[in-house]
Amino acid sequence: MLSERQMMILRAVVRDFTNTGVPVGSKTLAKQLPIHVSSATIRNELAALEEQGLIEKTHSSSGRIPSGEGYRYYVDHLVKPDPLRPNDMDVIQSSLGGDFHKIDEIISQSATILSNLTSYTAFTLKPELKDSRLSGFRLIPLGKRQVMAILVTDSGDVENQTFDVNEKVTGEQLEAVVRLINDQLVGLTLPEVLKKLQQDIPLKIANYLQSPEGFLDIFGDVLTRAAQERFYVGGRLNLLNFSQDSDVDSLKSLYAMLDKTDDIADVLGQPSDKISVRIGNEMTNDALRNFSLITATYDVDQHGKGMIAILGPTRMPYSRMLGIVGAFREELAKKLLDYYRFYDE
Amino acid sequence: MLSERQMMILRAVVRDFTNTGVPVGSKTLAKQLPIHVSSATIRNELAALEEQGLIEKTHSSSGRIPSGEGYRYYVDHLVKPDPLRPNDMDVIQSSLGGDFHKIDEIISQSATILSNLTSYTAFTLKPELKDSRLSGFRLIPLGKRQVMAILVTDSGDVENQTFDVNEKVTGEQLEAVVRLINDQLVGLTLPEVLKKLQQDIPLKIANYLQSPEGFLDIFGDVLTRAAQERFYVGGRLNLLNFSQDSDVDSLKSLYAMLDKTDDIADVLGQPSDKISVRIGNEMTNDALRNFSLITATYDVDQHGKGMIAILGPTRMPYSRMLGIVGAFREELAKKLLDYYRFYDE
DNA sequence: TTTAGCACTCAAACTAATCAAGTGCTAAGA
DNA sequence: TCTTAGCACTTGATTAGTTTGAGTGCTAAA
Numbered sequence: 232m233l234s235e236r237q238m239m240i241l242r243a244v245v246r247d248f249t250n251t252g253v254p255v256g257s258k259t260l261a262k263q264l265p266i267h268v269s270s271a272t273i274r275n276e277l278a279a280l281e282e283q284g285l286i287e288k289t290h291s292s293s294g295r296i297p298s299g300e301g302y303r304y305y306v307d308h309l310v311k312p313d314p315l316r317p318n319d320m321d322v323i324q325s326s327l328g329g330d331f332h333k334i335d336e337i338i339s340q341s342a343t344i345l346s347n348l349t350s351y352t353a354f355t356l357k358p359e360l361k362d363s364r365l366s367g368f369r370l371i372p373l374g375k376r377q378v379m380a381i382l383v384t385d386s387g388d389v390e391n392q393t394f395d396v397n398e399k400v401t402g403e404q405l406e407a408v409v410r411l412i413n414d415q416l417v418g419l420t421l422p423e424v425l426k427k428l429q430q431d432i433p434l435k436i437a438n439y440l441q442s443p444e445g446f447l448d449i450f451g452d453v454l455t456r457a458a459q460e461r462f463y464v465g466g467r468l469n470l471l472n473f474s475q476d477s478d479v480d481s482l483k484s485l486y487a488m489l490d491k492t493d494d495i496a497d498v499l500g501q502p503s504d505k506i507s508v509r510i511g512n513e514m515t516n517d518a519l520r521n522f523s524l525i526t527a528t529y530d531v532d533q534h535g536k537g538m539i540a541i542l543g544p545t546r547m548p549y550s551r552m553l554g555i556v557g558a559f560r561e562e563l564a565k566k567l568l569d570y571y572r573f574y575d576e
Numbered sequence: 577m578l579s580e581r582q583m584m585i586l587r588a589v590v591r592d593f594t595n596t597g598v599p600v601g602s603k604t605l606a607k608q609l610p611i612h613v614s615s616a617t618i619r620n621e622l623a624a625l626e627e628q629g630l631i632e633k634t635h636s637s638s639g640r641i642p643s644g645e646g647y648r649y650y651v652d653h654l655v656k657p658d659p660l661r662p663n664d665m666d667v668i669q670s671s672l673g674g675d676f677h678k679i680d681e682i683i684s685q686s687a688t689i690l691s692n693l694t695s696y697t698a699f700t701l702k703p704e705l706k707d708s709r710l711s712g713f714r715l716i717p718l719g720k721r722q723v724m725a726i727l728v729t730d731s732g733d734v735e736n737q738t739f740d741v742n743e744k745v746t747g748e749q750l751e752a753v754v755r756l757i758n759d760q761l762v763g764l765t766l767p768e769v770l771k772k773l774q775q776d777i778p779l780k781i782a783n784y785l786q787s788p789e790g791f792l793d794i795f796g797d798v799l800t801r802a803a804q805e806r807f808y809v810g811g812r813l814n815l816l817n818f819s820q821d822s823d824v825d826s827l828k829s830l831y832a833m834l835d836k837t838d839d840i841a842d843v844l845g846q847p848s849d850k851i852s853v854r855i856g857n858e859m860t861n862d863a864l865r866n867f868s869l870i871t872a873t874y875d876v877d878q879h880g881k882g883m884i885a886i887l888g889p890t891r892m893p894y895s896r897m898l899g900i901v902g903a904f905r906e907e908l909a910k911k912l913l914d915y916y917r918f919y920d921e
Numbered sequence: 922t923t924t925a926g927c928a929c930t931c932a933a934a935c936t937a938a939t940c941a942a943g944t945g946c947t948a949a950g951a
Numbered sequence: 952t953c954t955t956a957g958c959a960c961t962t963g964a965t966t967a968g969t970t971t972g973a974g975t976g977c978t979a980a981a
Contacts, residue, residue, distance in 0.1 A: 270974095272923055273976090288975085291974095292973080429729075448675070471827055575721075603942080604942095614956080616955050617955070635943095635961080635963070636943095636962065
């Protein structure tokens with residue numbers, strides 16, 4: 232249990248350290264705090280906080296920095312989101328103000344905006360309805376031997392891929408395959424489709440095509456792409472700013488992670504209605520030890536919920552960041568509702 | 577004019593420095609060289625080479641490193657490509673050996689292979705016929721209000737984009753627009769189409785659509801994407817290995833460049849049949865001062881010519897790299913000819 | 922419970938000394 | 952004229968030693 236004064240001090244330690252990056256000592260704190268106590272008193276309190284594992288020293292005679300647990304306590308009990316700077320709100324509104332022709336443009340643009348506002352790396356995920364189902368598959372001949380495969384789900388996701396076909400394959404054969412797929416698979420969830428694709432479908436397709444492998448490759452590829460959630464990432468390069476002592480290896484593994492959709496999904500974790508803060512040591516991924524992740528969902532009514540997130544150094548100004556994330560989720564939801572309204576009207 | 581011995585020494589300086597990264601002194605050279613001369617003699621020759629600007633010192637009593645001009649002389653007169661290591665050839669052949677269903681897969685895979693072989697960053701550009709022309713444009717309705725725009729050029733490039741349309745727009749209107757575009761624009765080169773798009777087309781389209789802006793946006797977007805050359809990049813992260821003293825700013829501008837197609841096209845420059853080496857100081861881009869770029873074309877007969885390139889530190893083992901690039905261009909051309917042959921048969 | 926005072930610790934900054942690798946130059950030898 | 956041994960000199964790196972300053976814990980008095 233912390234006393235009021237200890238909370239005040241912990242808050243001051245986190246604030247000061249996130250601002251300056253320098254371990255903070257008793258004298259500095261004595262000057263900053265609203266109450267008038269001597270540095271010796273503060274030293275006693277600091278010792279108590281250290282006892283509880285909330286702060287730590289970098290060496291035996293240094294000032295204190297927050298521990299992982301300290302940050303956790305801070306975000307759970309002490310921080311309150313800063314109101315947005317007026318300028319930031321302008322940025323959001325003008326960047327989201329333009330004319331968009333597809334949801335994905337808005338979502339990807341959002342990642343950029345968020346990273347600009349925070350100067351960290353941002354992730355966005357479009358509003359998603361659970362378990363989207365296959366609603367149609369098409370093969371469109373484009374030229375002599377080019378065909379485009381298009382897959383549409385009932386939640387409106389579209390994946391496509393162009394590929395070449397050998398001229399021995401006739402239009403009728405392709406049509407038969409498309410009919411087969413639409414007959415057998417439409418209405419199933421994507422994981423179900425994937426499963427069927429590994430079981431009975433290849434046999435059936437073999438009735439129409441001599442060597443169905445190529446086609447199955449394509450279909451499987453489009454399908455897996457559609458099945459995995461698609462994240463947009465903004466401000467990847469901002470990670471470079473925090474490469475302490477240029478640890479190239481961990482930077483590399485971070486960037487490798489950004490390109491693996493599955494890994495990101497893993498890191499972002501399950502959506503929750505509250506804005507959630509995950510602090511370095513709480514994340515399984517080792518490369519993230521010095522980072523914190525703020526995630527939040529946004530709600531677009533009957534169109535589902537999406538997610539936004541920012542990834543920055545553990546030592547980040549949480550109050551400001553929470554303010555930004557909170558405001559942005561609202562604005563984004565508004566924008567999307569507008570968008571849907573326009574195209575539904 | 578350099579004497580035989582000076583050439584031998586310059587070659588040794590470049591070799592040694594690219595291997596070790598340490599400025600090389602007269603004593604080391606005396607030991608390495610096939611001829612038997614004293615270090616004092618070498619010092620005299622080094623002084624002569626420095627006089628001519630081919631080598632330089634990092635400080636007044638250091639060993640020598642090649643200057644930009646030194647590297648230039650080396651690649652122009654002294655280097656000869658290493659034969660490929662057997663293992664490298666295996667890597668190439670097994671990575672290119674798989675089954676591909678589109679040219680772009682082969683080309684993008686090639687960027688990865690090249691970067692793996694060299695541990696630098698690699699670029700590939702698919703074989704391209706000059707001045708491809710618009711050969712078809714389609715709008716495919718996908719769902720309630722989703723439409724996919726597909727643009728095909730006579731060289732087989734396909735660009736597409738999905739977008740939402742307001743329900744007030746009818747199918748007939750869209751068909752009219754498609755007909756208009758195909759009537760008026762098919763057969764023109766893409767730059768010509770872009771030009772028309774800014775001039776008379778908007779007026780004509782206004783006959784069919786009340787607010788054509790949205791549609792023009794989409795069409796223009798797909799068009800510009802089709803008009804610009806598409807590069808594949810492999811091994812972006814390898815750039816991190818050469819971030820001397822972690823100069824974050826120049827790294828950032830490098831990475832920003834990789835994402836701007838135009839900039840890359842600029843850097844790669846005009847294709848030439850010979851393998852070309854461009855050395856840091858010879859490139860306009862400041863962020864590339866410490867890099868060298870090796871570019872080469874590959875020739876796929878009637879299907880045009882493409883380009884491959886690797887970007888690594890100026891201090892790279894040129895002989896090995898030239899060997900790799902030379903061998904790879906051959907293998908890639910072979911693979912592509914096979915590919916075309918299969919789909920043409 | 923608070924605080925002044927004090928001895929103590931440690932990283933960082935600075936200084937000085939030494940080392941190793943290299944250079945240019947001179948003068949002698951082939 | 953070219954080569955080479957020898958030598959004085961330069962320079963960055965490394966190491967050890969010093970100083971400084973910010974900070975701590977502890978004690979004893981208010």
